[in-house]
Amino acid sequence: MRLVAAARRRLRGQDGQVLPLVAIWLVVLLLMAGFVVDFGRVWVAQRQLQSAVDAAALVAGQNLPDATKAYASAVSYSGAAGAKNEVGGFEVTPQAPTVTFMCVSHAPNYAAGSPPTCPTDTSSASCAPAGTTPPQPTGATTCNAVKVQESATVRTIFAGIVLPSFTVTASASAAARGGAARPVNAYVILDNTGSMTSGCASSVTGISRNPSRLDCAKAGVRALLQALWPCSPSLASCGSTTLNTGGQLGANVASPFDEVGLLVFPAISGNPPTSSALNAEIDCNRSSRFSTTYPVWASYTYNAAQPDGGIPTSDDYLGYQAVGLSSDFRPSVANTNLNATSSDVVEAVDWGKCPSGAYPGGDYYGLKDIAGQGSYLAGAITEAQHLLNLNSRPGVSNAIVVLSDGQLNKPRTFTDNNPCNSAIDAAAQAKAAGTVIYAIAYGASGSCPDRNYSHTALQTMQDIASNAGTFFNQPTTGDLTQSFQQVGTELSNPRLIPDCTAAPPGC
Numbered sequence: 001m002r003l004v005a006a007a008r009r010r011l012r013g014q015d016g017q018v019l020p021l022v023a024i025w026l027v028v029l030l031l032m033a034g035f036v037v038d039f040g041r042v043w044v045a046q047r048q049l050q051s052a053v054d055a056a057a058l059v060a061g062q063n064l065p066d067a068t069k070a071y072a073s074a075v076s077y078s079g080a081a082g083a084k085n086e087v088g089g090f091e092v093t094p095q096a097p098t099v100t101f102m103c104v105s106h107a108p109n110y111a112a113g114s115p116p117t118c119p120t121d122t123s124s125a126s127c128a129p130a131g132t133t134p135p136q137p138t139g140a141t142t143c144n145a146v147k148v149q150e151s152a153t154v155r156t157i158f159a160g161i162v163l164p165s166f167t168v169t170a171s172a173s174a175a176a177r178g179g180a181a182r183p184v185n186a187y188v189i190l191d192n193t194g195s196m197t198s199g200c201a202s203s204v205t206g207i208s209r210n211p212s213r214l215d216c217a218k219a220g221v222r223a224l225l226q227a228l229w230p231c232s233p234s235l236a237s238c239g240s241t242t243l244n245t246g247g248q249l250g251a252n253v254a255s256p257f258d259e260v261g262l263l264v265f266p267a268i269s270g271n272p273p274t275s276s277a278l279n280a281e282i283d284c285n286r287s288s289r290f291s292t293t294y295p296v297w298a299s300y301t302y303n304a305a306q307p308d309g310g311i312p313t314s315d316d317y318l319g320y321q322a323v324g325l326s327s328d329f330r331p332s333v334a335n336t337n338l339n340a341t342s343s344d345v346v347e348a349v350d351w352g353k354c355p356s357g358a359y360p361g362g363d364y365y366g367l368k369d370i371a372g373q374g375s376y377l378a379g380a381i382t383e384a385q386h387l388l389n390l391n392s393r394p395g396v397s398n399a400i401v402v403l404s405d406g407q408l409n410k411p412r413t414f415t416d417n418n419p420c421n422s423a424i425d426a427a428a429q430a431k432a433a434g435t436v437i438y439a440i441a442y443g444a445s446g447s448c449p450d451r452n453y454s455h456t457a458l459q460t461m462q463d464i465a466s467n468a469g470t471f472f473n474q475p476t477t478g479d480l481t482q483s484f485q486q487v488g489t490e491l492s493n494p495r496l497i498p499d500c501t502a503a504p505p506g507c
Helices: 002-012 016-061 067-076 213-227 275-281 379-390 419-432 457-464 481-492
Strands: 092-094 096-102 147-154 163-177 184-191 241-243 251-253 257-266 321-326 397-404 434-441 469-474
Touching: 016 067, 016 147, 016 163, 016 213, 067 096, 067 147, 147 184, 184 379, 213 257, 213 397, 213 434, 213 481, 251 321, 257 379, 275 321, 275 469, 321 379, 379 397, 379 419, 397 419, 397 457, 397 481, 419 434, 434 457, 434 481, 457 469, 469 481
Parallel strands: 184 257, 184 397, 397 434, 434 469
Antiparallel strands: 092 147, 096 147, 147 163, 241 251, 257 321
């Protein structure tokens, strides 16, 4: 009995000892939750800052070669306090931007020379902070590019015990605009699957009723065609056109500047598809039918030393291309009216190409919803880069614009259990080849079906893009013209370029 009594006394002596452990773990859990909140605030601030710096660089490039105006506009559109794109939020303090003028060979209008320096820093091309004297010399300079760098301090709330604040940074470089802007070859890849038949939340000019998501995508492509340059702006007319060959529809003007082509996924049957199959995909006949397929995709290695990138000749056209690279979309740079009666690339996206009232029971024109074969994007990106290689022109930049909801899945004609990761890999190869990829996520939601990888639809589209500045998110099924206009502005006017790592000039 004495042993039992002693045991009971000992047990009673442990009362309350669990409370300190509970308190300790509660503090740990609260700190972990606080870290998540703080890191989320830091991530948002960095994204805001990058967007602000991109905008500041582009508007500064718009004002070159006038260094004074370029500097003032960069500060005005930066993320600094009081600027047009001020980076806000609780305990977020943006700093004044640093603006660097450069003479670089990979931007238009290159001419060797020394960039202007600031009065407070005569040893480099970095300009003084906002509020100080603008850079010297004033007026026209030999600079053809500008770099904007900026930082912001984010004070932490919960993580302040170990880390009082974070500093986020962002930088962007932009080329000057001008008559000698660098021309571009651009392929637009449109998701042409059954999901694009659902209704678009916005109206589309020229369509009286029931526009689909694909209709809104076509309206976006029209905005892109109106922003790009079919020929040099010095020409009153782009002149006569020459038809493409080798399984392509479309035509180029006598002296093409920007060329645009269209790819769709799923692919159209044929290797390459016949002209009749391509016409059926883009014509004005609502009842046109064509078969679809998915050619086997492989992860190609692009080799600049080989004209076709090392890909067998039989694979030159896998069937994703609906319209080849074309520059006949407008009669001149000054005339922004699309050639709705003569251009295949316009026919594919423009309601005005087709006679009014031709489709009883519904509005239909141009690119058709293929459906039936799922959403497999990797092959379309691969073929776009391959065709850019085949059709390369000296001094011409390459770009791919991808529009999709990111709901990718494996094809029905061969096995690929990781369609989202394959699309990301294909985009990585294209980017490694020097191509800028713009990705427009259109109502992207849900997860990918990858077997070995974890992606959401939105993450997939973000990873496809070259960087945060070339990614656009349209969460609702609405108007896409603003996103496409932004792409066109970046391609045709001041253009974002890779940051210059060497000391200017001449990097």
